[in-house]
Amino acid sequence: MFFRLLMESFRRQRRRKTLAGLAILLGTTAVTAMLALATTIGDRIHSELAVYGANIVVYPAADQLDVKVGGVDVKPVTGAAYLKESGLKKLRGIFWANNITGVSPELPVHIAGTTPSGKAVDATGTGMWFKHSLSDGGGSPLVTGAPTLHPLWKLNGAWPDEALSGPASTEIAVGNALASQLGLRLGDTISSSGKVALRVVGIVTTGDAIDEQILLPLNAAQMLAGAPDAVRRVEISARTKPEDAFARKDPDSLSPKLREVWYCRPYANSIAYQIREAIPGARAEQIRRVEQSEGNVLKRISGLMWLISAAAMLAAGFAVSAAMATAILERQAEIGLMRSLGASKGTIAFLFYVETGLLALFAGGFGYLIGSGLAGWLGARIFGSDASVSSGTIFNPVLLPVIIALALVVAIAGSTPAIRRALTMEPSAILRADV
Amino acid sequence: MTKDTPLVENLIEQTRPDCAVISLNGVTREYEGHAGKVCALDHASFSIVAGEWVAITGPSGSGKSTLVNLIGCLDRPTHGQLHIDGIDVATMSATELDRFRADKIGFIFQQFHLIPYLSAIENVMLAQYFHSMTDEKEARASLERVGLGQRADHLPSELSGGEQQRVCVARALINNPPILLADEPTGNLDATNQKIVAGLLQDLNRQGHTIVMVTHDPEMASLAQRRIALSHGKVFCHPVGSPVVTLRR
Ligand SMILES: Nc1ncnc2c1ncn2[C@@H]1O[C@H](COP(=O)(O)OP(=O)(O)O)[C@@H](O)[C@H]1O
Numbered sequence: 104m105f106f107r108l109l110m111e112s113f114r115r116q117r118r119r120k121t122l123a124g125l126a127i128l129l130g131t132t133a134v135t136a137m138l139a140l141a142t143t144i145g146d147r148i149h150s151e152l153a154v155y156g157a158n159i160v161v162y163p164a165a166d167q168l169d170v171k172v173g174g175v176d177v178k179p180v181t182g183a184a185y186l187k188e189s190g191l192k193k194l195r196g197i198f199w200a201n202n203i204t205g206v207s208p209e210l211p212v213h214i215a216g217t218t219p220s221g222k223a224v225d226a227t228g229t230g231m232w233f234k235h236s237l238s239d240g241g242g243s244p245l246v247t248g249a250p251t252l253h254p255l256w257k258l259n260g261a262w263p264d265e266a267l268s269g270p271a272s273t274e275i276a277v278g279n280a281l282a283s284q285l286g287l288r289l290g291d292t293i294s295s296s297g298k299v300a301l302r303v304v305g306i307v308t309t310g311d312a313i314d315e316q317i318l319l320p321l322n323a324a325q326m327l328a329g330a331p332d333a334v335r336r337v338e339i340s341a342r343t344k345p346e347d348a349f350a351r352k353d354p355d356s357l358s359p360k361l362r363e364v365w366y367c368r369p370y371a372n373s374i375a376y377q378i379r380e381a382i383p384g385a386r387a388e389q390i391r392r393v394e395q396s397e398g399n400v401l402k403r404i405s406g407l408m409w410l411i412s413a414a415a416m417l418a419a420g421f422a423v424s425a426a427m428a429t430a431i432l433e434r435q436a437e438i439g440l441m442r443s444l445g446a447s448k449g450t451i452a453f454l455f456y457v458e459t460g461l462l463a464l465f466a467g468g469f470g471y472l473i474g475s476g477l478a479g480w481l482g483a484r485i486f487g488s489d490a491s492v493s494s495g496t497i498f499n500p501v502l503l504p505v506i507i508a509l510a511l512v513v514a515i516a517g518s519t520p521a522i523r524r525a526l527t528m529e530p531s532a533i534l535r536a537d538v
Numbered sequence: 539m540t541k542d543t544p545l546v547e548n549l550i551e552q553t554r555p556d557c558a559v560i561s562l563n564g565v566t567r568e569y570e571g572h573a574g575k576v577c578a579l580d581h582a583s584f585s586i587v588a589g590e591w592v593a594i595t596g597p598s599g600s601g602k603s604t605l606v607n608l609i610g611c612l613d614r615p616t617h618g619q620l621h622i623d624g625i626d627v628a629t630m631s632a633t634e635l636d637r638f639r640a641d642k643i644g645f646i647f648q649q650f651h652l653i654p655y656l657s658a659i660e661n662v663m664l665a666q667y668f669h670s671m672t673d674e675k676e677a678r679a680s681l682e683r684v685g686l687g688q689r690a691d692h693l694p695s696e697l698s699g700g701e702q703q704r705v706c707v708a709r710a711l712i713n714n715p716p717i718l719l720a721d722e723p724t725g726n727l728d729a730t731n732q733k734i735v736a737g738l739l740q741d742l743n744r745q746g747h748t749i750v751m752v753t754h755d756p757e758m759a760s761l762a763q764r765r766i767a768l769s770h771g772k773v774f775c776h777p778v779g780s781p782v783v784t785l786r787r
């Protein structure tokens with residue numbers, strides 16, 4: 104009988120129920136899309152920042168402090184203040200080697216010369232990798248360089264090719280500000296005082312100090328500086344586990360067993376520790392900039408999403424409330440009759456709650472499906488149609504019970520005022536014969 | 539009204555209180571209307587014995603429905619004691635009242651109050667459902683008893699007024715309640731159907747059901763053993779040949 108009542112009441116009052124169902128459907132659709140996107144965006148931002156941002160920096164151990172005067176490193180060129188470029192391939196051999204997604208060594212060098220129009224050049228040059236193949240012999244090489252770690256650098260032209268670096272000529276890229284100051288264009292050649300022809304193949308815009316500099320292949324910089332194999336500093340980006348209290352422990356103070364655990368977790372600290380082990384004379388440190396900005400972005404995005412979700416569910420709740428108020432008002436006579444047959448208020452309330460609950464279940468289920476689809480579509484628009492926003496990450500099964508529960512809560516909360524009011528009405532007044 | 543004598547005090551003595559299935563003592567029901575308090579029932583005191591058939595008459599607005607709803611425990615008195623089947627309704631909780639209503643009371647309404655989307659038999663089974671358990675065979679038997687065995691699967695809209703009222707009677711009977719409350723049961727029926735329903739009520743009364751029936755129709759009222767007249771919420775009694783009233787004379 105109970106099911107019969109439920110079924111029939113669904114068949115009747117279709118318009119009101121459609122209205123309430125639609126409200127829940129729209130609400131849950133919005134929430135599903137928001138939550139699905141929030142999780143995808145989190146993954147996505149994490150992976151992008153982890154790939155591109157540097158989170159470990161490596162210095163020579165002797166070099167505790169940068170000594171820079173006017174942006175130019177004035178440390179004497181001694182062996183102790185440099186790392187060996189040839190030593191960097193050992194990065195491919197450490198425990199978490201596969202988590203290292205980018206390596207960018209740097210060597211500053213002073214460049215003096217003249218432009219084709221005869222202007223004097225007196226600039227800082229930075230030798231770096233652009234598309235360097237890093238390999239320790241086994242496995243596939245890691246092709247990496249400064250552009251990998253700085254996705255926001257804008258390049259006009261091409262990156263210098265390290266294979267074309269020679270004692271007589273080399274390719275360079277010029278910072279945007281410096282290029283306009285010197286009137287340099289693509290294809291121009293600076294003849295340096297060291298008799299090396301520096302051919303401009305790219306003009307780069309970075310928004311930082313690089314705009315005033317000349318970028319050249321690391322091997323060319325080493326030749327200009329007369330310091331073969333030398334590297335001043337290395338930026339490394341590695342996929343890491345977020346830092347926790349355990350990550351900040353000093354491994355040498357831990358018991359051997361705990362030290363093993365620490366060592367085998369991909370904390371930035373552990374990876375830095377392994378880099379120090381692999382490259383003698385190196386000082387590797389974690390830099391936290393990336394993780395923090397990632398956290399901030401996520402916090403802001405998820406705050407916004409929660410706000411939208413809450414607003415959507417609130418609106419759904421009001422719509423359900425309005426629809427149920429009229430739906431139940433229309434059934435006053437039924438309620439009065441049921442009371443006269445001995446139905447308690449609880450029994451009748453239960454009937455109405457199950458009815459709205461079922462409605463919420465269906466509407467929430469559909470809302471989940473539609474919302475997931477919407478998230479997929481939005482995700483594709485936000486991130487471009489590239490692969491990693493697959494349907495697998497959008498159809499987040501963990502969300503389904505959350506969404507259903509949310510739909511139930513909203514439906515029940517929305518219909519409670521109407522049900523309560525209907526039940527406080529005197530059945531005698533409803534059933535009065537001669538009204 | 540002038541010939542009527544208020545019998546408020548005497549009546550309780552006239553009916554034997556130990557047999558009273560319904561007994562009112564100074565029962566008053568007031569409503570908060572727009573223009574202050576409305577006294578729909580004013581110090582009603584009388585008893586109805588088990589197996590009696592009582593007709594309640596009076597002009598519109600005199601408090602007949604109010605009285606029926608009070609006896610049916612759909613409403614509670616503002617003042618006074620109301621005992622039904624020996625129990626003071628004031629002492630019962632809301633849930634106990636619901637239970638009590640399901641067990642002891644069968645309602646028959648002027649507008650039938652059938653659920654429009656349930657078939658005749660389902661309407662009868664609804665009363666079973668709220669009482670205990672549905673039993674289709676029993677429900678069908680109940681419909682056969684009112685002569686609607688063939689129409690069990692019809693919706694109320696497919697039945698005539700008289701047939702709908704018979705469904706209502708079948709529903710009121712299904713849990714075998716000792717007391718039947720009928721608020722103008724034939725008010726919406728033509729003469730033929732009125733006769734059928736009257737016959738059903740006579741049968742039920744013979745089988746021992748106590749019937750409290752509101753009616754405007756003198757013919758219907760004459761079927762009852764006693765008549766209780768209401769006017770402006772006050773009780774007056776008419777002797778209609780019942781043994782109780784004969785005693786009074
Ligand atoms: N719920 C209510 N609120 C206010 N006044 C009511 C209510 N129910 C009934 N009344 C008033 O009580 C009086 C008796 O009503 P009722 O018992 O329905 O009379 P009857 O059934 O004899 O026509 C009427 O004056 C009516 O207006």
Ligand SMILES: [Mg+2]
Nearest residue numbers: 536537602603
């Ligand atoms: Mg009435």
